[in-house]
Amino acid sequence: MSETQAETQAATQQPKLLGARVTRVEDPRFLTGNGRYVDDIALPGMLHVAFVRSTMAHADITGVNVEAAASHPGVHAVVTGAEMAGEAKPITCDSLVPTWQATEYPALAHERVRFVGEAVAAVVADDRYIAEDASELVRVEYSAREPVASIEAAIRDGAPRLHDSWEDNFFVKRHFNGGDVEGAMAEADGVLELDLVSHRHSGIPLECRGCIADYNRGDNTLTLWTSTQIPHLVRTGLADVLEMPENSIRVIAPEVGGGYGIKGHLFPEEIAVAVLARKLGRAVKWIEDRREHLLACIHAREHHHRLQVAYKQDGTVTGIKALLYVDCGAYSVYPWTSTMDTGMALGILPGPYRIRNYECEAYSVTTNKCPLGPYRGVARPAACFSIERAMDEVAHAVGLDPFEVRRRNLVRDDEFPYESVTGLIYDSGSFHEALEKVCRDGDLEGMRRLQEEARAEGRYLGIGFSCYTEQTAHTTNEFIKRGVPIIFGYDTAIVRMDPSGTVLVHVSTHSHGQGHETTYAQVVADQLGIPLESVKVAFGDTAATPYGHGTFASRSAVLAGGASLRAAQKVAEMLVRFAAEHLEADPGDIELAQGKAFVRGSASRGVEIADLARWAYHRPEKLPDGMEPVLEAVSSYDADPGTGTFANAAHLVLVEVDPETGGVKLLRYAVTEDCGRMINPLIVDGQVHGGVAQGIGGALLEEFVYDENGQLLTTTFLDYLLPGATDIPKIEVTHLETLSPFTLEGIKGMGEGGAIGPGPAVASAVADALSPFGHVFVNELPLTPERVRKFVQQATGNAA
Amino acid sequence: MKPPPFEYFSPTSVDECLTLLAEHGEDAKLLAGGQSLVPLMNLRLAAPEVLIDLNGVDELARIDRDDGELVIGAMTRHRDVASSELVREACPLLAEAAALIGYPAIRNRGTMGGSLSHADPAAELPCVTTTLDAEMVVVGPGGRRSIPARDFFAGHFTTVLEPSELLLEVRFPAHGGGPGWSFHEFSRKSGDFALVAVAVQLPGDGASAGLAIGVGGVGDRPWRADAAEGLLAGGQRGDELLQQAADAVGAQAREHGEGHADNDYRGHVAATLARRAFATALERTGR
Numbered sequence A: 001m002s003e004t005q006a007e008t009q010a011a012t013q014q015p016k017l018l019g020a021r022v023t024r025v026e027d028p029r030f031l032t033g034n035g036r037y038v039d040d041i042a043l044p045g046m047l048h049v050a051f052v053r054s055t056m057a058h059a060d061i062t063g064v065n066v067e068a069a070a071s072h073p074g075v076h077a078v079v080t081g082a083e084m085a086g087e088a089k090p091i092t093c094d095s096l097v098p099t100w101q102a103t104e105y106p107a108l109a110h111e112r113v114r115f116v117g118e119a120v121a122a123v124v125a126d127d128r129y130i131a132e133d134a135s136e137l138v139r140v141e142y143s144a145r146e147p148v149a150s151i152e153a154a155i156r157d158g159a160p161r162l163h164d165s166w167e168d169n170f171f172v173k174r175h176f177n178g179g180d181v182e183g184a185m186a187e188a189d190g191v192l193e194l195d196l197v198s199h200r201h202s203g204i205p206l207e208c209r210g211c212i213a214d215y216n217r218g219d220n221t222l223t224l225w226t227s228t229q230i231p232h233l234v235r236t237g238l239a240d241v242l243e244m245p246e247n248s249i250r251v252i253a254p255e256v257g258g259g260y261g262i263k264g265h266l267f268p269e270e271i272a273v274a275v276l277a278r279k280l281g282r283a284v285k286w287i288e289d290r291r292e293h294l295l296a297c298i299h300a301r302e303h304h305h306r307l308q309v310a311y312k313q314d315g316t317v318t319g320i321k322a323l324l325y326v327d328c329g330a331y332s333v334y335p336w337t338s339t340m341d342t343g344m345a346l347g348i349l350p351g352p353y354r355i356r357n358y359e360c361e362a363y364s365v366t367t368n369k370c371p372l373g374p375y376r377g378v379a380r381p382a383a384c385f386s387i388e389r390a391m392d393e394v395a396h397a398v399g400l401d402p403f404e405v406r407r408r409n410l411v412r413d414d415e416f417p418y419e420s421v422t423g424l425i426y427d428s429g430s431f432h433e434a435l436e437k438v439c440r441d442g443d444l445e446g447m448r449r450l451q452e453e454a455r456a457e458g459r460y461l462g463i464g465f466s467c468y469t470e471q472t473a474h475t476t477n478e479f480i481k482r483g484v485p486i487i488f489g490y491d492t493a494i495v496r497m498d499p500s501g502t503v504l505v506h507v508s509t510h511s512h513g514q515g516h517e518t519t520y521a522q523v524v525a526d527q528l529g530i531p532l533e534s535v536k537v538a539f540g541d542t543a544a545t546p547y548g549h550g551t552f553a554s555r556s557a558v559l560a561g562g563a564s565l566r567a568a569q570k571v572a573e574m575l576v577r578f579a580a581e582h583l584e585a586d587p588g589d590i591e592l593a594q595g596k597a598f599v600r601g602s603a604s605r606g607v608e609i610a611d612l613a614r615w616a617y618h619r620p621e622k623l624p625d626g627m628e629p630v631l632e633a634v635s636s637y638d639a640d641p642g643t644g645t646f647a648n649a650a651h652l653v654l655v656e657v658d659p660e661t662g663g664v665k666l667l668r669y670a671v672t673e674d675c676g677r678m679i680n681p682l683i684v685d686g687q688v689h690g691g692v693a694q695g696i697g698g699a700l701l702e703e704f705v706y707d708e709n710g711q712l713l714t715t716t717f718l719d720y721l722l723p724g725a726t727d728i729p730k731i732e733v734t735h736l737e738t739l740s741p742f743t744l745e746g747i748k749g750m751g752e753g754g755a756i757g758p759g760p761a762v763a764s765a766v767a768d769a770l771s772p773f774g775h776v777f778v779n780e781l782p783l784t785p786e787r788v789r790k791f792v793q794q795a796t797g798n799a800a
Numbered sequence B: 001m002k003p004p005p006f007e008y009f010s011p012t013s014v015d016e017c018l019t020l021l022a023e024h025g026e027d028a029k030l031l032a033g034g035q036s037l038v039p040l041m042n043l044r045l046a047a048p049e050v051l052i053d054l055n056g057v058d059e060l061a062r063i064d065r066d067d068g069e070l071v072i073g074a075m076t077r078h079r080d081v082a083s084s085e086l087v088r089e090a091c092p093l094l095a096e097a098a099a100l101i102g103y104p105a106i107r108n109r110g111t112m113g114g115s116l117s118h119a120d121p122a123a124e125l126p127c128v129t130t131t132l133d134a135e136m137v138v139v140g141p142g143g144r145r146s147i148p149a150r151d152f153f154a155g156h157f158t159t160v161l162e163p164s165e166l167l168l169e170v171r172f173p174a175h176g177g178g179p180g181w182s183f184h185e186f187s188r189k190s191g192d193f194a195l196v197a198v199a200v201q202l203p204g205d206g207a208s209a210g211l212a213i214g215v216g217g218v219g220d221r222p223w224r225a226d227a228a229e230g231l232l233a234g235g236q237r238g239d240e241l242l243q244q245a246a247d248a249v250g251a252q253a254r255e256h257g258e259g260h261a262d263n264d265y266r267g268h269v270a271a272t273l274a275r276r277a278f279a280t281a282l283e284r285t286g287r
């Protein structure tokens, strides 16, 4: 290549931003305290709400006396469930699965309460202080019913029913049978019976829920600012329950301080606040406090699994029979229904392993507890806990290394795309390589040396691992299969270039920690040949963004990233057409790079994209014949065939257990993850870090404890323990990049994965640490010190 | 999580505080670091009509030596206790325990007087004062009186303080600086309240005066492990005897912990921490 050619190439090409470790463009705003959250918004004349919440788990409401509260100075209204029932329909979210039994979740409980913390009345006052003062004056009379406070209590014969029209306490009963399980059991060298329990916990965003409703009587329009992941779905849901035209409702999700799936719901409080604003003709604000959040937002993860695992002496698992119960709490949640966890767990339980014979019964159970909903990982932490612990137990039974047993069962690279026994299509993956790489990169050998040295000193170190495959960006076909009423398929982007040549991208997803303002901008800037700084990504306002589903299920990078890419391509085509006309060249020869449109191979024959943009809007006479003065395109992306793309990862952890106190300390944590092409490895690392930290919380600390009367005992951070920075070790992350054959650029989702692996990895490591005492099956999460002590005693007993 | 309304006073002297207390009696609460009281008010578990803020009473924040005793004023912050050279020298057990209270932000605000008056059975400072036989100096309408730590705590979150009284300072006796000391606690995560805490003060070889073992987190108030103290009073420190003493701490913990769902577990942890605390304390005596 001659020197001038090289110069030309440098000038007319732009290094790709896709794949670059670009620092997040949103961070300066957050780090300098300039984020604007719901609570930062104040409207003229705004009033404040406090909710009166049920103190009973299960009771009939026999009377609500609001007199004293209503006459308290500064109070504007006190609304009860009975009044609310006339203003808004209850939330209903019905599954299409045949065994489905429906619930009605009212904005304010009316006639009956079904969990402690359910909102019963709302007090509106000049400020939140007064609202809380007056809420203490509301007298609610209850007639107690027998509470159903656990799965066992709900499923036993003669259990009281929560919902009168139901036949039992099951939202849904699922059954799957694939292959020949009975045959596998009959031919097995051994069958293990394993019970596994994951206790209830949840995603705990830094910012609790909150919303402001403002109603304009003049034109019957409602604006709701709310801390949500799904502004459009909230709008649709509101229109339904309020019986308002959807075009009269605007939902704005401003900065959202963490969601994790928990904020991906239409909530009773949002409806109540909207009704209050409509009733009073004043803006009304509700900011959830932490106690309310822990009591009444969304809980997750409560699974009991019972497995029978058939294995051969060589360590291969030949069949699994599973019985799954999920405690879904009192009501079905919008838009997911209470079928999500059982459906997901049933489908993915065999995980990354080649298990062809599988039977599963799964039950979504209703109890007098806070409703259960999706939280980062949705059911997969429990499913992964089951299958990974099963692999370790098989290894123990046949006397092989757990690593080797995994290797013998993992789906091989040459089997992709692999259709699992439950019909999931694993598009591509690196199951073996990820496991081997995490052992290398995480220094398994070094860990083993440390373990040996420690044992010589009487200290108990343990090594554990977990593998999983994470279904991400599942769209139309997958959601049809699940029987949810709304098919979360596509998401959509509008790319708009303005007269100065900068670009505004409006997407239907929402970013609340995921860094979309950076990643989508990378994708768009590449297509348009403009610098990253020229692209701004906006979301959250239903009046400005195209309709779509929002951010959840590790889908945004693939779907809204893909939609942004396609819309940007369309705008790029417009620029190319215009430039070709202007430069008197063939459109096929035009390249966009470095803010210019060039004729390929000729750095001197170019035009600034900013000039093209200016002319397109201000000098339309320069446009080619028939081209409209609109540098704007909308595109939607569904990632055909809609079955999702499967990311995978392996986790490796080194723990130290104090067998006398039951304390567990994490010494090292390593992750190798594969999410196909990474748009931005820095952001991928951050997502893994956050997910792993939450997974560690669920593995060791976090648990909602209900007593037998359905009273929640963990209503502050004094009792509900979250991991802090000092509880999380340095997390070493390395990557593989196995592209998806199904998605644009081969991108896979990965937002949830980090939270899936830690539970089983930590449990496996604790069991390993205790092995000098004897073998023990660690089957319960979180591993509180008392439980670990129980396992020490079991191990000692097993050895005796 | 907003407190009910209250009236607020900001006195600058102890006398002023006493006058306000006399005037408002049971309706009033003293506000120190606010790290316990304010959350309780926000949760509406406490609803004082009057708050008397001690933060402007400078005379209450001091660390001094007086006639061999270490004197710590009620408004001294945990952070100052933990980092004071004087405390470390005169009463290292106290310095070690204060550093384990909560997180830096909590230690910067929380105070000696607040923690003792709040009387959380799992808190570090009540356990240390009980172990070291500190004297609580309180002042009320009738003047000053001094209450031994062992008589000061009256149950879960209760002390013998009268509503008209305030805690002025705490006096730690001179032998508090004995050569062997150790504070071991176990909590579910770093900075969290102790599930169980054991404080040990060991005199030099052979001596018995000043031997003390205190336990926090089990039962309704901190207590002294007298059975174990009895076993070690003879001055012997053999491994077997130390194990017996640790077991005695565990046994006494099971008695005190009657009613905890996890009583057995706590008893086991108390014995474990006692054994470890003995070992650390002995090491520090240079033996």
Ligand SMILES: Cc1cc2nc3c(=O)[nH]c(=O)nc-3n(C[C@H](O)[C@H](O)[C@H](O)COP(=O)(O)OP(=O)(O)OC[C@H]3O[C@@H](n4cnc5c(N)ncnc54)[C@H](O)[C@@H]3O)c2cc1C
Binding pocket: B029, B030, B031, B032, B033, B034, B035, B036, B037, B038, B039, B054, B074, B075, B100, B101, B102, B103, B106, B109, B110, B111, B112, B113, B114, B115, B116, B117, B118, B120, B122, B123, B124, B125, B161, B165, B166, B167, B168, B191, B192, B193, B194
């Ligand atoms: C997140 C968090 C973690 C914590 N972790 C720990 C921990 O690990 N260990 C621990 O011990 N503590 C812990 N605490 C509590 C902390 O140490 C408090 O500082 C302490 O319990 C109370 O001290 P205060 O100065 O904040 O008192 P306040 O909260 O201001 O007052 C507490 C009570 O004492 C009364 N009072 C205060 N001063 C006097 C006085 N001079 N005379 C009479 N009555 C008085 C008040 O009226 C009130 O009833 C934690 C607190 C938080 C918020």
